[in-house]
Amino acid sequence: MRKSGACSLRKIAEATGFHASTVSRALNNHPKISARTAAAVLRAAEQFGFRQERRRRTLAVVLPPSGARLSYYSISLLNALRFHAAGRGWLLDLVSSDQIEILNERFVSGILSFDYDNSLARRLGSRSSLPMVCINDSARHIEGVYSVFSDEYGAIRHAVEHLAGYGHRKIALLVNGNVDTACNQARRKAFEELRNLYALDGESVWRPGVFTDASGKRIGRLEGTVAELVKEGITALICTGESESLLSFHAVSACGLRIPEDLSLVTWEQPDVSGFLSPPLTTCLQDFSGLASEALKLLESLMEGRSVKSDVSVDYHFLDRGSVSLPRFLRL
Numbered sequence: 001m002r003k004s005g006a007c008s009l010r011k012i013a014e015a016t017g018f019h020a021s022t023v024s025r026a027l028n029n030h031p032k033i034s035a036r037t038a039a040a041v042l043r044a045a046e047q048f049g050f051r052q053e054r055r056r057r058t059l060a061v062v063l064p065p066s067g068a069r070l071s072y073y074s075i076s077l078l079n080a081l082r083f084h085a086a087g088r089g090w091l092l093d094l095v096s097s098d099q100i101e102i103l104n105e106r107f108v109s110g111i112l113s114f115d116y117d118n119s120l121a122r123r124l125g126s127r128s129s130l131p132m133v134c135i136n137d138s139a140r141h142i143e144g145v146y147s148v149f150s151d152e153y154g155a156i157r158h159a160v161e162h163l164a165g166y167g168h169r170k171i172a173l174l175v176n177g178n179v180d181t182a183c184n185q186a187r188r189k190a191f192e193e194l195r196n197l198y199a200l201d202g203e204s205v206w207r208p209g210v211f212t213d214a215s216g217k218r219i220g221r222l223e224g225t226v227a228e229l230v231k232e233g234i235t236a237l238i239c240t241g242e243s244e245s246l247l248s249f250h251a252v253s254a255c256g257l258r259i260p261e262d263l264s265l266v267t268w269e270q271p272d273v274s275g276f277l278s279p280p281l282t283t284c285l286q287d288f289s290g291l292a293s294e295a296l297k298l299l300e301s302l303m304e305g306r307s308v309k310s311d312v313s314v315d316y317h318f319l320d321r322g323s324v325s326l327p328r329f330l331r332l
Helices: 009-016 020-027 035-047 072-088 097-105 119-127 152-165 182-197 222-231 245-254 288-303
Strands: 058-063 091-096 110-113 132-135 145-150 171-175 206-208 236-239 264-268 282-285 312-314 317-319
Touching: 009 020, 009 035, 009 097, 020 035, 020 097, 058 072, 058 097, 072 091, 072 288, 091 097, 110 288, 132 288, 145 152, 145 182, 145 288, 152 171, 152 182, 152 236, 152 264, 152 282, 152 317, 171 182, 171 222, 182 206, 222 245, 236 245, 245 264, 288 312
Parallel strands: 058 091, 058 110, 110 132, 132 145, 145 312, 171 206, 171 236, 236 264, 264 282
Antiparallel strands: 282 317
């Protein structure tokens, strides 16, 4: 359909009595919309100056709230979504999660959300007739809403296994950001299980790391936490989160410690940065291309009415570089 004049989804919805999302699906030829409903919507659309034509599929990509700064994670994922959507000939319409009402004015076929706390899925859920896929939130299973997520257990297993292979038995995990998000809950649970599996010493703990306020401003300093952990005997540190990679690197240096001679460090990969530090960081890399591809495939299945059986997990890559060595007591 082509917009002509000052028409909107909301006006068509008011004229037909259907929800705006139903109108959008009807205009995008969704298979779950009945012929009767589609005909009513098309008649109303024509009255408002629309004419039917071949259109490219448009998806709404829901970002974190407008006050939150987009970090390395968000930018990397958004770039991957842009690439894979372009390969399919699809258009992306970017919307912040606190401005979701604007979708009532736009014609979209489905929703991709990487709002961190998944508030969009909780707010819309079964009330939305638009297909929706959430990226990196697997904890809240809402009817009709599916997730594509990175395998957090696998990432923590890679890191712990690598460090344990070097002889580290006193390892700490820094969980950055909101510790109660689905990703961070999975990371904490994985570390607690792997701590027993690899017979790590009792000093091996997880700790809250860097927090941010609603505007994205960082709260607190990481140096104090690192110094405290080293005083407790920790010989290796796993720091989660792309944006916290450089912060942990700086915190270790600010404590007067050398990497990896005094403290081994595994972080999340910060694209185009982590491999060029001195020493280059050993990292867990989220497969952003895989996340984007799987999310678009899953959403396409939902939009076309095909059966979807489960969420989709995407493996991490582990990049072995120069920030891990034998603990000092094994080198003496």
